Every structure is written in structure tokens, then in C-alpha cells.
Amino acid sequence: MVTTNCFHCGNEINKKDEVVFDEKKFCCTGCKTVYEIFSQNDLTCYYDFQASPGATPQDINGKYEFLDDEKIIDKLLEFQEDTTHIVSLYIPHIHCSSCIWILENLQKLKQGIGSSQVNFPEKKVRISFNPEQTSLKEIVYLLSSIGYEPYISLENFDEGKKKVDRSLIYKIGVAFFCFGNIMLLSFPEYFEVEEYWINQYRGFFRWLIFALALPSFIYSASGYYVSAWKSIKSGLLNIDIPIALGIVVMFVRSTIDIIFDLGQGFFDSMTGLIFFMLLGKLFQQKTYDFLSFERDYKSYFPIAITKLLPNGGEIAVQVYDIEKGDRLLIRNQELIPVDGILISEKASIDYSFVTGEAVPIEKKSGDKLYAGGKQQGKVIEMEVLFSVSQSYLTQLWSNDVFQKKVNQQHKTITDKISRFFTPALLALAFLSFFYWIFIDTATAFNVFTAILIVACPCALALTAPFTLGNVLRIMGNRKFYLKNALVVEQLAQVDTLVFDKTGTITTNKKTAIVYEGALLTSNELQLLKNTLRGSNHPLSRRLYDFIPEFERKNVDDFEEVIGKGIFATIDNHKIKLGSSSFVKNLNESTHKKTKVHVEINGIYKGSYVFNNQYRKGLEQLFESLAKDYNLVVLSGDNDGERAILTKMLPSKTTLVFNQKPEQKLAYIEQLQQNGKNVMMIGDGLNDAGALAQSNVGLSISENVNVFSPACDGIMDASQFDKIGFFMKYSKNAMKTIYMSFGLSILYNIVGLSYAVTGNLSPLVAAIIMPLSTITIVSFVTIMSNFYAREKK
Amino acid sequence: MSVIYILIVISIVVAIVFLVAFIKAVKGGQYDDDYTPSVRMLFDDELVKNKSNKLVQTEKQKSI
Numbered sequence: 001m002v003t004t005n006c007f008h009c010g011n012e013i014n015k016k017d018e019v020v021f022d023e024k025k026f027c028c029t030g031c032k033t034v035y036e037i038f039s040q041n042d043l044t045c046y047y048d049f050q051a052s053p054g055a056t057p058q059d060i061n062g063k064y065e066f067l068d069d070e071k072i073i074d075k076l077l078e079f080q081e082d083t084t085h086i087v088s089l090y091i092p093h094i095h096c097s098s099c100i101w102i103l104e105n106l107q108k109l110k111q112g113i114g115s116s117q118v119n120f121p122e123k124k125v126r127i128s129f130n131p132e133q134t135s136l137k138e139i140v141y142l143l144s145s146i147g148y149e150p151y152i153s154l155e156n157f158d159e160g161k162k163k164v165d166r167s168l169i170y171k172i173g174v175a176f177f178c179f180g181n182i183m184l185l186s187f188p189e190y191f192e193v194e195e196y197w198i199n200q201y202r203g204f205f206r207w208l209i210f211a212l213a214l215p216s217f218i219y220s221a222s223g224y225y226v227s228a229w230k231s232i233k234s235g236l237l238n239i240d241i242p243i244a245l246g247i248v249v250m251f252v253r254s255t256i257d258i259i260f261d262l263g264q265g266f267f268d269s270m271t272g273l274i275f276f277m278l279l280g281k282l283f284q285q286k287t288y289d290f291l292s293f294e295r296d297y298k299s300y301f302p303i304a305i306t307k308l309l310p311n312g313g314e315i316a317v318q319v320y321d322i323e324k325g326d327r328l329l330i331r332n333q334e335l336i337p338v339d340g341i342l343i344s345e346k347a348s349i350d351y352s353f354v355t356g357e358a359v360p361i362e363k364k365s366g367d368k369l370y371a372g373g374k375q376q377g378k379v380i381e382m383e384v385l386f387s388v389s390q391s392y393l394t395q396l397w398s399n400d401v402f403q404k405k406v407n408q409q410h411k412t413i414t415d416k417i418s419r420f421f422t423p424a425l426l427a428l429a430f431l432s433f434f435y436w437i438f439i440d441t442a443t444a445f446n447v448f449t450a451i452l453i454v455a456c457p458c459a460l461a462l463t464a465p466f467t468l469g470n471v472l473r474i475m476g477n478r479k480f481y482l483k484n485a486l487v488v489e490q491l492a493q494v495d496t497l498v499f500d501k502t503g504t505i506t507t508n509k510k511t512a513i514v515y516e517g518a519l520l521t522s523n524e525l526q527l528l529k530n531t532l533r534g535s536n537h538p539l540s541r542r543l544y545d546f547i548p549e550f551e552r553k554n555v556d557d558f559e560e561v562i563g564k565g566i567f568a569t570i571d572n573h574k575i576k577l578g579s580s581s582f583v584k585n586l587n588e589s590t591h592k593k594t595k596v597h598v599e600i601n602g603i604y605k606g607s608y609v610f611n612n613q614y615r616k617g618l619e620q621l622f623e624s625l626a627k628d629y630n631l632v633v634l635s636g637d638n639d640g641e642r643a644i645l646t647k648m649l650p651s652k653t654t655l656v657f658n659q660k661p662e663q664k665l666a667y668i669e670q671l672q673q674n675g676k677n678v679m680m681i682g683d684g685l686n687d688a689g690a691l692a693q694s695n696v697g698l699s700i701s702e703n704v705n706v707f708s709p710a711c712d713g714i715m716d717a718s719q720f721d722k723i724g725f726f727m728k729y730s731k732n733a734m735k736t737i738y739m740s741f742g743l744s745i746l747y748n749i750v751g752l753s754y755a756v757t758g759n760l761s762p763l764v765a766a767i768i769m770p771l772s773t774i775t776i777v778s779f780v781t782i783m784s785n786f787y788a789r790e791k792k
Numbered sequence: 793m794s795v796i797y798i799l800i801v802i803s804i805v806v807a808i809v810f811l812v813a814f815i816k817a818v819k820g821g822q823y824d825d826d827y828t829p830s831v832r833m834l835f836d837d838e839l840v841k842n843k844s845n846k847l848v849q850t851e852k853q854k855s856i
Binding site: 045097100101104117118119120121122166169170173174177180181185197200201204208212 | 793796797800804807808811814815818819823824825827828831832834835836
């Protein structure tokens with residue numbers, strides 16, 4: 001069997017849908033149209049950079065009407081002059097060099113577009129166009145027609161642009177400038193040769209070095225002073241205090257040395273120290289940005305909704321302008337932005353966003369519609385009950401729990417150790433100073449500075465960020481994304497795991513289908529197959545793939561009642577497929593199982609039962625986790641699955657059913673009050689409160705672009721059975737940190753013993769310090785990579 | 793050897809010039825995106841030639 005792939009988008013081609021054009025095969029007319037557009041404009045280079053780089057253009061009829069609204073355009077544009085408008089659009093489909101190429105050649109496709117520039121890491125394109133020749137709406141239509149539909153969301157609406165913070169880069173630039181030049185200028189003195197000319201110019205060199213050290217000392221290191229000062233004011237002693245103190249002491253000591261001609265000073269070591277510390281910070285920041293997590297819930301909702309005017313007209317309004325009593329028009333696949341009542345006769349709403357259930361819920365006129373649902377089917381009309389801020393979802397989100405920033409509650413190890421470290425170090429330094437001052441003043445100063453310098457708080461400051469940064473990166477490579485480094489530490493402390501059932505331990509993708517009822521002949525199956533072909537309903541699609549291949553038959557009459565079922569006539573046979581009420585068989589509440597009933601020629605045949613399939617590896621995962629953790633399964637469903645779960649999972653597992661979102665939150669709170677450290681693993685947005693309440697909230701997602709802002713980490717569903725590995729890895733990460741602390745303490749003890757006994761000149765101390773930093777960093781990187789390799 | 797004063801000062805001034813250039817470049821947002829330029833520079837410009845050829849042809853046709 002030869003499976004051909006579409007030349008444009010790479011998807012498999014269904015023989016019946018195949019379109020051949022210009023000797024190339026496409027899966028649909030959409031892809032062929034995009035190819036046509038490209039070849040007519042000499043843009044077929046698009047296909048040279050990557051195979052099948054395209055995407056099928058989606059139908060966007062009417063979706064972008066709101067781009068006619070002046071107010072909205074105003075907010076979206078970055079720059080507005082008479083003949084030039086500039087807009088920055090986020091395009092999720094950007095994924096390869098072909099995308100960059102075509103998006104930067106947009107001016108060939110449309111008159112009026114001046115130029116465009118792609119920012120690949122952010123998946124944005126910045127288009128500059130002439131509003132007199134084309135409009136924003138036309139550009140968006142163009143992008144959609146070639147398969148690069150932009151994603152326009154409320155995010156673009158926030159007043160005041162976020163200012164990009166580049167201060168760290170400036171500081172590094174200045175620090176390196178000073179460091180490099182001071183090193184060069186220090187060369188003459190390094191060789192300690194008592195030549196005449198050196199003595200002549202020594203003063204010049206030294207004061208020049210002093211002048212160069214000033215910008216680094218004052219500007220580049222300012223972050224540390226500010227942080228140290230803040231922590232002193234709040235009574236805590238954090239890791240930045242010894243660093244700030246060390247830098248200040250070095251500076252003062254070196255200045256004194258120069259003024260009184262006691263020596264060369266340590267400006268080279270000081271600026272070197274500042275530079276390397278800032279570099280470490282930059283590395284950390286880049287790692288965090290890479291796994292960036294700043295999504296406001298606002299970006300889930302479409303920015304403008306179609307409002308129906310009393311006289312029957314339609315206008316586009318912004319979400320925030322929706323008021324109680326407004327009538328809204330919701331189209332196919334659009335999100336319902338607010339709570340309201342359904343006016344249209346019926347609607348089929350997909351609440352997978354909220355409940356995790358992909359099966360759409362049927363609503364009839366007068367039913368309440370909740371925000372966050374996705375409408376499927378014909379357009380519907382609804383009346384608004386609450387404006388955006390009061391909706392159910394925002395209520396859950398504005399639950400106090402969300403506003404708590406977990407980092408404040410959690411004291412990281414570095415701060416813990418620095419509580420002892422800093423006072424101990426200061427005490428030691430002063431003691432030694434006083435001891436030596438009675439013996440020899442010069443040595444006393446030497447000893448004081450040597451102690452502060454060699455003590456290398458830098459190892460303490462860098463260990464945690466480097467280890468955790470590396471761990472975050474490695475986990476990210478394995479599709480396990482954490483919000484920030486603190487989560488790794490918290491993971492290591494968890495002792496109870498709470499799993500949501502639907503969507504977390506069950507998968508929406510594989511649904512086992514079982515037929516119950518009178519056996520169907522192959523003729524009847526053929527009828528069913530042909531009937532299902534015409535329906536786009538998720539259950540129809542799955543059932544269609546489930547029933548084996550049959551010859552095509554002509555369907556004489558076809559009618560799909562949205563959310564209910566399908567009615568078709570083939571060869572004079574009447575086929576009815578659908579819910580129990582549609583087939584008019586029983587009025588049983590199908591709450592326990594999802595079923596599609598079959599009726600042929602008026603005779604009820606049976607039903608297809610859709611059983612949720614549990615994720616692969618679930619049993620082994622729970623087995624291995626049960627050894628170290630308490631396990632709980634919380635479910636919003638009824639307890640129809642209790643028997644199965646009790647068999648599958650270890651006996652210690654607690655199973656709780658029928659939990660509403662608030663009850664899940666309360667359950668976790670209860671566990672925490674009993675002293676447990678809880679990690680919640682869920683997926684739907686209505687877990688959000690529980691996810692935030694737990695010490696660590698993990699969200700499993702089939703499609704990593706969709707997640708809840710409350711969670712501390714996202715895991716791709718394919719990695720579900722590796723949860724055990726990640727938990728162990730986080731513990732190993734902490735082990736690595738402790739080990740490297742141990743190593744650096746060893747360093748410190750050895751170095752300090754030399755320093756206290758007066759055998760360590762500050763110069764040697766200053767050389768040892770960067771050396772120890774490098775050793776610690778390499779050690780930490782090697783160990784974290786080693787642990788990651790252990791269980792692949 | 794007193795020329796060394798001048799030499800060192802000049803070298804420092806040159807270094808400062810580069811530092812200022814660096815700061816200006818960062819401020820202008822040049823380093824905000826460090827991936828796309830690496831891809832962009834591998835694109836070819838051949839299309840420009842084709843287009844101008846075509847234009848020439850149509851103009852010829854017009855004149856005929």
C-alpha cells in the first residue's frame with residue numbers, strides 16, 4: 001500500500017480527496033490553492049528549504065470582522081502614520097526556515113505591504129504596510145489563505161507595552177569592558193620586576209586601573225548591593241550579602257593599597273568576579289526565558305465578539321464592553337466568552353477547556369452556557385448573564401489561592417545556608433582580624449580580606465542556579481516544562497501525589513469502542529460506515545475509523561441533528577445513529593457511559609460503548625510510585641470506574657469520586673493541614689484552583705499549547721509514564737546541589753585555614769576563587785547530566 | 793617612554809568607543825532575536841532577477 005503525502009502540508013492523502021495539480025499531489029483543494037498562489041508569484045522557493053512546510057488554510061469566513069473596528073486596530077498597531085502602519089502578529093504555525101522565507105517575502109503577494117520581519121523564537125512577524133493600499137484585515141486574510149493564520153488575542157490589548165529589560169546585558173558589557181582593560185593594564189605589575197620605568201609609571205597605571213574599576217564597581221555590581229541592603233532591612237541574611245561585602249572589601253582594600261602604595265590592589269580579581277557572577281545570572285535568565293511561562297488567562301478568550309443589535313444588525317465589540325443583557329452571536333469553533341443563556345434552539349458546546357471532557361454537551365434554548373466552552377455547529381445566539389469579570393472561570397481564578405506567590409512560602413537551600421554562612425564568615429573574619437592586629441597590622445588586614453575573598457560565597461550563589469538551570473533545560477528536552485527553578489526543589493519535597501482521573505490517567509485520544517447488542521451483518525455495517533462518512537462529530541469520526549472498510553454506497557438522504565445523531569437513507573434502508581433520546585429507544589440517562597445507539601429500519605440493534613482508555617504504563621507507574629508516595633485519585637466523574645481502578649492500582653491508593661472543583665481544592669487543603677506535601681496532577685482548567693492550592697501543580701496536556709496558568713509545570717501527555725523518573729531526578733538534583741555545597745565547603749575549609757594562619761596572600765586567594773567557581777560549575781553540570789542519563 | 797601616556801589613553805578611548813557602540817546596539821534591540829538572522833542570511837536573492845526579466849519582457853510587448 002503506497003501512502004502518498006501531500007506536497008504542501010505532508011499529511012497523508014485520502015485517495016478520494018486527492019487533488020493533482022502541476023504534477024504534484026495534494027490532500028485537499030486548500031493546499032492546492034496555496035501552492036497555486038505561490039507558483040503564480042514565483043514563490044515556489046518556499047518548498048526548497050523544508051519538505052512539506054505548509055498548513056491547510058482554515059475557513060475564516062466572518063471571523064475577522066472585528067478588524068474593521070477602528071478602536072481595535074488602534075490597539076493592535078505598533079506604529080501609525082499616514083502612509084505607514086506597522087503591526088506585530090503572532091503566528092503559531094511558524095516552525096521552520098520556509099516559514100521565515102515566505103513571511104519575509106509577503107510583499108510579493110500583496111501590493112501595499114512594504115516589508116516584513118520574522119522573529120523566530122517568539123513566532124512573530126512584524127509587517128509594515130501602507131494603509132492606503134491595503135488594510136490590516138486584508139493582510140490577515142492573506143496570511144490565513146496561505147496557511148499562516150495569526151493568533152490575535154486579548155494579550156495585544158493590555159495598555160502599556162512591556163518594556164524589554166536589558167539592564168543585565170548593559171551591566172555585563174560594562175563589566176567585561178572594565179575587566180578586560182584592567183587585565184591588560186595589570187600586566188606590567190604581574191611580573192614584579194623592579195625596573196626603573198615601571199616605577200616611573202606605576203602611579204599612572206594604578207590610578208587608571210582604579211578609574212576603570214569604578215564603573216564596574218558602581219554600576220555592574222549594583223544589583224548585589226540593592227539585594228543585600230533589602231535583605232538586611234528585612235532581617236534575613238541572603239546569599240548576596242557576603243558577595244556584596246566581598247566586593248566592597250576588595251574595592252576598599254585595593255584603594256587603600258594604591259593610596260598608601262602598599263601594593264597593586266585587587267581590581268583585576270574584583271572586576272573578574274563581578275563579570276563572572278553576572279554571566280551566571282544571564283545564563284539563568286536565558287534558561288528561564290526559554291521555558292517562558294507568562295500566560296495571562298486573558299489570552300484564551302477571543303478579543304472581540306459579535307454583538308447583535310436590537311434592529312438585527314451585527315457589530316464587533318471588545319470582550320470588556322460586553323454587558324448584561326447583550327445578545328451575542330457565537331460561530332462554529334468560537335469560544336463562549338461569558339456566562340449566558342442560550343437563545344437559539346439548541347447548541348453543542350465543547351467544554352474540554354473547562355471539564356476535560358471532549359464530548360460536546362448538548363444544550364437547548366434557555367439552558368445556561370458557561371464561559372470557556374467552544375461552540376460547535378451552526379451559529380448560535382446567546383444572552384449575556386454576567387460580564388467578563390464575574391464569570392464562573394474568573395471566580396475560580398480569582399480565588400485567593402491564585403494570588404499567593406508560592407516562592408515566598410518556600411525558603412530555598414541557598415538562603416538557608418547563607419543564614420549560617422554569612423554571620424559565621426563575618427565572625428571568623430573579625431575574630432582573626434582582632435587576633436592578628438596584636439601581632440602584626442599588615443598581616444591583620446591581609447588576613448581579613450583573604451578570609452572574605454577566599455570564602456567564595458560565589459560557589460553557593462552559583463551552584464543552585466546552574467544546577468537547577470541545567471535540570472530545567474534537561475527536563476524541557478524531555479517535554480516536562482517547569483515554571484521556574486524553585487519548582488524542582490519543591491518537587492523533591494513532595495510526599496503525596498493526587499491524580500485527576502479524566503484526561504490525566506485516561507487519555508482522550510484512544511477510546512476503546514465496544515459494541516453491545518444484536519450482531520450486525522456486514523451489509524448493515526456497510527450502511528453504518530457510509531452513514532458515518534458524512535458526519536464530522538468526534539464520536540462519528542472515531543466510530544468511522546473503528547468500523548472496517550466497505551464499498552462506498554450512495555447516500556440518498558442525509559441529515560445530521562447537531563448533538564443528537566444522524567439520520568440517513570441508503571438503498572431504501574433507514575439508518576439512525578445517535579444518542580438514546582434520538583433513537584427513541586430508552587430514556588436512560590447515559591451518564592455512566594458514552595453510547596452511540598444504532599437503529600436500522602426502525603429496529604433497535606444495539607449500541608457502541610465508548611470506554612475511556614487508561615494511559616499506557618499507568619499500572620507500573622503507580623506500582624513504583626506507591627513505594628515512596630501516598631497516592632490519591634480524585635475524579636469529577638461518577639464512580640462507575642471504581643471496580644476497574646481498584647484492580648489496576650495498588651491497594652494503598654485512595655479513590656474519591658464525584659468531586660466538584662471546589663471539593664478538589666478543599667481535599668488538597670485538608671491533606672496539607674495534615675502535614676502532607678501535595679502534588680496535584682490534572683489537566684482541565686477547572687482543576688485550576690486545586691492545582692494552585694497544592695504545593696506543586698502539574699498539568700498534563702495532549703497539546704502543549706493549551707494549559708492552565710495556575711500550574712507550576714506542564715508535561716506532555718506522552719511522557720506520563722516517566723513521572724517516576726522526573727520525581728527521582730528532582731531528588732537527585734537536590735543531591736547534586738548538596739554534594740557541590742560539600743565540595744565548596746571543603747574548598748573553604750582548606751582555603752580558610754591557610755588564610756587564618758596568615759599563609760594566604762589575598763592575591764592567591766583571588767586566583768583560587770574563580771578557579772573554585774569553574775570547578776563547581778563543571779562538577780554540577782556533569783553530575784546533573786549524569787543523573788539524567790541513568791534511566792532513559 | 794612618556795609617549796606611553798598618550799598610547800594608553802588612545803587605546804582606552806578606542807575601547808570606550810566600542811563599548812558605546814555595543815550599548816547602542818543593545819538598546820536598538822539588535823540582540824533581542826539571535827536566531828532568525830542566522831537563517832535569513834542563507835536565503836537567495838535570485839527572484840529579484842527573474843522579476844526584472846519579466847518586467848522587461850512585458851514592456852517590450854507593450855511597445856510592440
